Amino acid sequence: MLYRENGQFKTTYAADQQIFTITQDKWFVIAVIAFAFIGVPMIADEYMFRAILIPFLILALAALGVNLLVGYCGQITLGAGAFMAVGAYAAYNFQIRIDGMPLIAAVLLGGLTSAGIGIIFGIPSLRVRGLYLAVATLAAQFFCDWAFLRIQWFTNNSSSGSVSISNLQVFGWTIDAPVEKYLFCLVFIVLFALLAKNLTRATMGRQWMAIRDMDVAAEVIGIRPMYAKLSAFAVSSFFVGVAGALWGFVHLGSWEPAAFSVDRSFQLLFMVIIGGMGSIFGSFIGAAFIVILPIFLNQFLPALGSIVGVTISTAAVSHAELIIFGSLIVFFLIVEPHGLARLWAIAKEKLRLWPFPH
Amino acid sequence: MSRKIGDVILDLQNISLRFGGVKALTDISFDIREHEVRAIIGPNGAGKSSMLNVINGVYHPQDGKIMFRGVERKKMEPHLAAKQGISRTFQNIALFKGMSVLDNIMTGRTLKIKSNLLLQALWIGPARNEEIAHRRKVEEIIDFLEIQHIRKTPVGRLPYGLQKRVDLGRALAMEPQILLLDEPMAGMNVEEKQDMCRFILDVNDHFGTTIVLIEHDMGVVMDISDRVVVLDYGKKIGDGLPDEVRASPEVIKAYLGAGH
Ligand SMILES: Nc1ncnc2c1ncn2[C@@H]1O[C@H](COP(=O)(O)OP(=O)(O)OP(=O)(O)O)[C@@H](O)[C@H]1O
Ligand SMILES: [Mg+2]
Numbered sequence: 001m002l003y004r005e006n007g008q009f010k011t012t013y014a015a016d017q018q019i020f021t022i023t024q025d026k027w028f029v030i031a032v033i034a035f036a037f038i039g040v041p042m043i044a045d046e047y048m049f050r051a052i053l054i055p056f057l058i059l060a061l062a063a064l065g066v067n068l069l070v071g072y073c074g075q076i077t078l079g080a081g082a083f084m085a086v087g088a089y090a091a092y093n094f095q096i097r098i099d100g101m102p103l104i105a106a107v108l109l110g111g112l113t114s115a116g117i118g119i120i121f122g123i124p125s126l127r128v129r130g131l132y133l134a135v136a137t138l139a140a141q142f143f144c145d146w147a148f149l150r151i152q153w154f155t156n157n158s159s160s161g162s163v164s165i166s167n168l169q170v171f172g173w174t175i176d177a178p179v180e181k182y183l184f185c186l187v188f189i190v191l192f193a194l195l196a197k198n199l200t201r202a203t204m205g206r207q208w209m210a211i212r213d214m215d216v217a218a219e220v221i222g223i224r225p226m227y228a229k230l231s232a233f234a235v236s237s238f239f240v241g242v243a244g245a246l247w248g249f250v251h252l253g254s255w256e257p258a259a260f261s262v263d264r265s266f267q268l269l270f271m272v273i274i275g276g277m278g279s280i281f282g283s284f285i286g287a288a289f290i291v292i293l294p295i296f297l298n299q300f301l302p303a304l305g306s307i308v309g310v311t312i313s314t315a316a317v318s319h320a321e322l323i324i325f326g327s328l329i330v331f332f333l334i335v336e337p338h339g340l341a342r343l344w345a346i347a348k349e350k351l352r353l354w355p356f357p358h
Numbered sequence: 359m360s361r362k363i364g365d366v367i368l369d370l371q372n373i374s375l376r377f378g379g380v381k382a383l384t385d386i387s388f389d390i391r392e393h394e395v396r397a398i399i400g401p402n403g404a405g406k407s408s409m410l411n412v413i414n415g416v417y418h419p420q421d422g423k424i425m426f427r428g429v430e431r432k433k434m435e436p437h438l439a440a441k442q443g444i445s446r447t448f449q450n451i452a453l454f455k456g457m458s459v460l461d462n463i464m465t466g467r468t469l470k471i472k473s474n475l476l477l478q479a480l481w482i483g484p485a486r487n488e489e490i491a492h493r494r495k496v497e498e499i500i501d502f503l504e505i506q507h508i509r510k511t512p513v514g515r516l517p518y519g520l521q522k523r524v525d526l527g528r529a530l531a532m533e534p535q536i537l538l539l540d541e542p543m544a545g546m547n548v549e550e551k552q553d554m555c556r557f558i559l560d561v562n563d564h565f566g567t568t569i570v571l572i573e574h575d576m577g578v579v580m581d582i583s584d585r586v587v588v589l590d591y592g593k594k595i596g597d598g599l600p601d602e603v604r605a606s607p608e609v610i611k612a613y614l615g616a617g618h
Contacts, residue, residue, distance in 0.1 A: 013494060013497070014486075014490050017493065018488065090512050198478060198479050198481040202478035202489060203464075203471045203473075203478065204475055206461055206464055206468070207465070209454055209456060209461070210454050210465050210468075212457050213457065214452045214453065214454055216436075216452060217448065217453070218454075218465070219436035219440075220414055220436045220439075220445070220446055221439060221465055221466055221528070221532065222436075222437045222440030223468055224437050231475060235475070249476040340409060
């Protein structure tokens, strides 16, 4: 079947407002999701789950959250790591302090707490933008780093400063094996991606984009910048917070504040830039790219080195990683702010018309 | 003329606006009547755009009052003006570049959409129905402006003339009581100007929308406006019927002096 929209006429506005207006797109995504649920558990091994798939899913969720704020609403943030931390520590406290707290509820409450904190740290966005906002959100990052390190109550007075969660259970099902953890995260990310898609095609998403593209015109239409910006901070922080709770509970199991440092904030921002600002799909590609590239380079560079007879040290590999990220970010910021997702869209556009050039 | 000009809908009293030392507007008073086409003319830098920005709350005048249907406007905020049914287009097109034509015009419906964030996220019941109902309304505007073929195109890719039309569409989507148009025909060729004139007059005719129009093309102004205000260096130097204004010596002098 050719990739075509011919003959797919929309007879109602409801049909034209579906998530995928081209049938092939819909089937492609359904196939990917089905494969993720059924195929991947059959072929992936434990290493794949632990080192690649689970981090990918959770970081994709966080990147999606960052993308709602940065890509859709145009507000820069360097504090995403902090909001992951808030989600993780809040979920942890809900879990240990309230008897019989269900796991899913704890994770969602972690997200909600993060949303609340996100609103507070979003307030500067009402007055400042660009570099100044970046600095304000960076302050959020350092404040949270400090708070989780120094305020013992958050870590339940643990002497080492690290906290841990064991025995994850959902409706009597114990989440223990890597494949179970993977599936648990997968459910979250699929549902959250759907929520994000819905928001962005509804009035909320249009308000965010309007504020991003031309704030004076947005105000004149009746959009209140305060509501639009703070809701973007809230929703974004909710996503990021849930991702943080999953990162702590499911991926790490036990963690220290350093798990959510400013490095994480930058990593998430890079995912969005490389994947594509203002694209839900882009958040996934960006996360996949950043999770897989280091692993790929670790395998590939030393192998390449031995072919040409040079030994490549681990340090050189990690330098190469930074150089590649750096140049890609510069490339995308300058040449294609819509990232890999845009390149993909262009390819699709060509395919739709293929074999005709126009 | 079929439409009836009504009572004063917007009354501007002694408006003064300064930016630091620059006096953009000095003690300006005029009124706008319901259903009329009210033109504001004047040489470059006369303060025309500033006047529109005062009317829809973007600029805050240091002195003066704005009465909307006899009630003084307390706070000067754009979204409050929007709630009163005042919408506008921009001199330097201010569309949402990253969004499609359809989405741009849909943003004009923002104030009319009531469903909350949660319903939108779940895309259920009221949120979905609202979305479809507003889409229907927006499609009427798209048909009216004859831009069906570009509804899914990102506005950044459109030629200038079409962008101006989308800008008008977005303002119309608010179903405004008063529509402020800042040089809607600037930079257009004759044919595009004729189309634009037709749209403006149609809106005025069919929906009774009051129109405040800034325009440099005197032919257009004389043709389609009911009354004209003339500004020069932030002061009002003329106000009346098109023919009266055209005959006024002060207006002629301002225009000749400015090299027109
Ligand atoms: N935001 C602003 N800050 C400072 N000065 C401003 C601002 N907006 C307008 N002005 C000044 O106010 C005066 C009137 O400008 P305005 O844009 O209202 O003129 P205009 O009549 O619309 O001119 P044009 O025909 O060129 O559009 C100008 O001197 C301009 O420099
Ligand atoms: Mg102007």
